[in-house]
Amino acid sequence: MSNNVLHLENVTMQFGGVVAVDNFSMDINEGEIVSLIGPNGAGKTTAFNCVTGVYEPTNGLVEFYGKPIVRNHPQGKMKKGYLGQNGDMYLGEVISQTPDEITKLGIARTFQNIRLWKSMTVFENVLLAKHMNAKQNVFSATFRTNKKEEERMRRETLELLKQQGLDKYKDELATSLPYGLQRRLEIARALAAEPKLLLLDEPAAGMNPQETEELTAFIRQIRDDYNITIFLIEHHMNLVMDISDRIYVIEFGKEIAHGLPKEIQKNPKVIDAYLGG
Amino acid sequence: MLNEKKGISRGAIITLMIVLVVCILTIVLENTINPNSLLFTVIRKAAVYSLVAVTMNLLNGFTGLFSLGQAGFMLLGAYTYAILTIPTDVRDSIYYLFGGAGFHFSTVSFFEGIIGDSGVAGFISMILGVLIAMLVGGIVAAIVAYLIGLPVLRLKSDYLAIATLGFAEILRAIFQWDKLGKVTNGANALRGYPTFADFNIKNAQGITVLRLSSFIPILFAGICILIIILLINSSYGRAFKAIRDDEVAAEAMGINLAKHKMMSFIISSFFAGVGGALFAMFASTVQAKTFTSAMTYEIFLIVVIGGIGSISGSCIASFLYIACSEWWLRFLDNTQYINGNQLPLFKNGFRMVVFSVVIMIIVLFFRTGMMGDKELSDLFNKKRRKKVKADE
Numbered sequence: 088m089s090n091n092v093l094h095l096e097n098v099t100m101q102f103g104g105v106v107a108v109d110n111f112s113m114d115i116n117e118g119e120i121v122s123l124i125g126p127n128g129a130g131k132t133t134a135f136n137c138v139t140g141v142y143e144p145t146n147g148l149v150e151f152y153g154k155p156i157v158r159n160h161p162q163g164k165m166k167k168g169y170l171g172q173n174g175d176m177y178l179g180e181v182i183s184q185t186p187d188e189i190t191k192l193g194i195a196r197t198f199q200n201i202r203l204w205k206s207m208t209v210f211e212n213v214l215l216a217k218h219m220n221a222k223q224n225v226f227s228a229t230f231r232t233n234k235k236e237e238e239r240m241r242r243e244t245l246e247l248l249k250q251q252g253l254d255k256y257k258d259e260l261a262t263s264l265p266y267g268l269q270r271r272l273e274i275a276r277a278l279a280a281e282p283k284l285l286l287l288d289e290p291a292a293g294m295n296p297q298e299t300e301e302l303t304a305f306i307r308q309i310r311d312d313y314n315i316t317i318f319l320i321e322h323h324m325n326l327v328m329d330i331s332d333r334i335y336v337i338e339f340g341k342e343i344a345h346g347l348p349k350e351i352q353k354n355p356k357v358i359d360a361y362l363g364g
Numbered sequence: 365m366l367n368e369k370k371g372i373s374r375g376a377i378i379t380l381m382i383v384l385v386v387c388i389l390t391i392v393l394e395n396t397i398n399p400n401s402l403l404f405t406v407i408r409k410a411a412v413y414s415l416v417a418v419t420m421n422l423l424n425g426f427t428g429l430f431s432l433g434q435a436g437f438m439l440l441g442a443y444t445y446a447i448l449t450i451p452t453d454v455r456d457s458i459y460y461l462f463g464g465a466g467f468h469f470s471t472v473s474f475f476e477g478i479i480g481d482s483g484v485a486g487f488i489s490m491i492l493g494v495l496i497a498m499l500v501g502g503i504v505a506a507i508v509a510y511l512i513g514l515p516v517l518r519l520k521s522d523y524l525a526i527a528t529l530g531f532a533e534i535l536r537a538i539f540q541w542d543k544l545g546k547v548t549n550g551a552n553a554l555r556g557y558p559t560f561a562d563f564n565i566k567n568a569q570g571i572t573v574l575r576l577s578s579f580i581p582i583l584f585a586g587i588c589i590l591i592i593i594l595l596i597n598s599s600y601g602r603a604f605k606a607i608r609d610d611e612v613a614a615e616a617m618g619i620n621l622a623k624h625k626m627m628s629f630i631i632s633s634f635f636a637g638v639g640g641a642l643f644a645m646f647a648s649t650v651q652a653k654t655f656t657s658a659m660t661y662e663i664f665l666i667v668v669i670g671g672i673g674s675i676s677g678s679c680i681a682s683f684l685y686i687a688c689s690e691w692w693l694r695f696l697d698n699t700q701y702i703n704g705n706q707l708p709l710f711k712n713g714f715r716m717v718v719f720s721v722v723i724m725i726i727v728l729f730f731r732t733g734m735m736g737d738k739e740l741s742d743l744f745n746k747k748r749r750k751k752v753k754a755d756e
Binding site: 139141185186187188190191195196198202203204205206207211214215216217218219220221223225228229230231237240276277280 | 591594595598599600602603605606608609610612613614615616617618619620621627631673737
C-alpha cells in the first residue's frame with residue numbers, strides 16, 4: 088500500500104445555518120489522481136478551501152502525510168448552533184493555518200477563475216512562486232548581497248517554463264496569453280512552489296473539447312514528471328473519467344459515492360444526482 | 365527590468381545620466397546665478413517631496429495599501445531630527461517658554477565634542493550628527509509604524525486610509541500638547557538645528573566658496589529613492605506587487621500577507637521619517653501645524669499625477685507640482701493690469717482655484733497620470749526596441 092498523502096476525517100463546514108460540507112471523509116494516496124465531483128453548489132470548492140486554509144472547518148481533521156494540518160471542533164456560537172455530526176470527536180487542540188503556511192508545507196493550488204498576477208509577465212508570475220522558499224531576507228534581497236539565490240530562482244523558473252513550453256511567452260504579460268495557456272501558466276506557477284500535492288480547481292472550466300483533451304494529457308504528464316499527487320475538482324465528465332484513479336461524489340455537502348471511475352459511472356445515486364430525480 | 369542578464373539596461377543608464385545632469389546643473393547654477401532665486405527653493409522642496417511621494421507610492425502603488433498617514437510619519441522624522449540636532453548651547457533659548465529644554469543631548473554637539481567644532485572638523489561633526497539624527501528619525505517612524513500597523517493593517521482600502529489619516533491627526537495633536545513642551549516645544553517652532561544652508565562650504569573668513577544647499581537634498585533623497593527602487597525590483601518587491609494584483613493568489617502561493625504588508629508599511633514609514641527630517645532641514649523650523657492632512661493630500665496628488673506605480677513618475681510630478689505651486693502659478697495670486705485696467709479674478713487664492721481645476725482635469729481625463737505604471741527607463745528601452753525593429 089502506498090503512502091497516504093491527504094486524509095480528511097469528518098470535515099464539516101457550516102456557514103450560519105447552512106452546512107456546506109457535511110461530515111466528509113476521504114483519502115488520497117501518493118501518486119494518485121483523485122477527483123471530486125458533484126452538481127453545482129454541492130460544496131466541492133468549500134471542501135477544497137478547508138484543505139488549503141482559506142476556510143477553517145467547523146469540525147473535523149485534515150492530515151497531510153500523517154501530520155495534522157487542520158483540526159477544529161465547534162466553538163463559540165457554533166457550539167449551540169452546530170448541525171453536523173461528531174461535534175465532540177475533535178475536542179481539545181485546535182490547529183488552523185493560513186493558506187501561505189499550508190502552501191509552504193507542500194500543497195499548491197490553482198483557482199476556478201484564473202488568478203494570475205495581472206501586471207506581471209509570465210516569467211515573473213512563475214518566479215514569484217519561488218519567493219517563499221528563497222533563502223534571503225529583505226536586506227540581502229534589496230542590496231543584492233545574495234546574488235546566487237536570485238540567480239538560482241531565475242534559472243529554475245526558466246527551466247520550468249521550458250518544460251511546460253511556455254518559455255517563448257516569458258516576457259509577455261500573463262493576462263495577454265490565450266485562455267488555455269493561462270490555465271497552463273497557473274499550473275506551472277503552482278508547480279514552481281515545488282508541491283507534493285497539487286490541487287486543481289476545475290482546470291478545464293471554459294475550455295473547448297480539444298483543449299480539454301490536451302489538458303488531460305498534460306495533467307497526467309505532470310503527475311509522472313514531478314512525482315506529485317493530484318486532487319482535482321471538475322465538471323467535464325470526459326476528463327474526470329479518463330484521468331482519475333478514484334472519484335468521490337458529493338451532493339449537498341454529503342458524500343454519496345466513491346470508487347473507481349467505472350463504478351461511479353454505474354452508480355444509480357450518482358446518475359440520479361446528475362440527471363435529477 | 366528583466367533584461368538584467370546584460371547588467372543594467374540601457375534605459376536605466378540613460379535615466380541615471382539624466383539624474384546626474386540634473387545634479388551637476390544644480391551645483392553649477394547655484395554657484396553662478398542668484399542663489400536666492402525661487403528655482404532653488406523649488407528644487408529643495410521638490411527633492412524632499414519626491415522622496416515622500418515615492419514612499420507613498422511604495423504603499424499605494426506597489427503594495428496596494430491605501431494609506432494616508434505620510435504626514436504623520438514625516439512629523440515624527442522631522443521632530444526627532446530637530447530635537448536630536450539642536451546644539452546644546454542654544455537649546456534653552458528655544459525652549460524658553462517652557463523654562464528651558466528637558467532633553468539636553470545633541471548629536472551635533474556630541475560629535476563636536478569628539479572631533480572638534482571649528483573648520484573642517486566642525487563640518488564633519490555636523491554631517492555625522494545630521495546623518496545619525498536622520499537615521500534615528502526614520503527608525504522612530506518605523507517603530508511607530510510597526511505599532512500602528514498591528515491593528516490597522518487588518519483593514520482594507522478606504523478603512524485603512526481613514527485609520528492612518530486619523531493617526532496622523534492624533535500625532536499632530538499630541539506634539540502640540542503643552543504638557544510635552546519640554547521635549548516638543550508645544551505649539552512653538554523648533555529651530556536652530558542644521559539646515560541645507562549649513563552644507564554650503566565656507567572658507568576660513570566665513571565667505572561661501574561652494575554652494576551645495578540645493579544639491580544635498582537631491583543627494584539624500586536620491587540615495588533613499590535608489591534603495592526603494594532596489595527593493596521594488598527584488599523578490600520582495602515582486603511579492604508586494606503580487607499582493608496588490610491579487611491577494612488571494614499571493615497567499616495561495618505562500619506569501620505571508622501580514623508579514624509582507626507590515627514590511628512594506630515599515631519601510632515606507634522609515635523613508636517618510638527620513639523625508640520628514642529632510643523637510644525640517646528645508647523649512648528650517650519644525651512646527652506640528654505644518655504636517656496637516658492637506659500635506660498628505662498634496663503628496664497623494666503628486667503620486668496620482670505622476671502615475672500610481674511609477675517611481676520616476678512620482679519624482680517628475682513632484683518637481684512639476686512644486687514648481688507650479690511655488691513659482692509658475694504664483695502670478696495668479698497678484699493683482700494684474702492690462703493697459704492700466706485691473707483684471708478681475710486675479711487676487712489672493714485664485715492660484716488654488718486654477719490648481720484645483722487642473723487637478724480635476726487630470727483626475728478625470730488622465731487617470732493613469734503622466735507615466736501610468738511605466739518607468740522612465742522603460743520608455744527609453746521601448747524606443748530602442750522600436751529602432752531595432754525599424755533597422756530590420
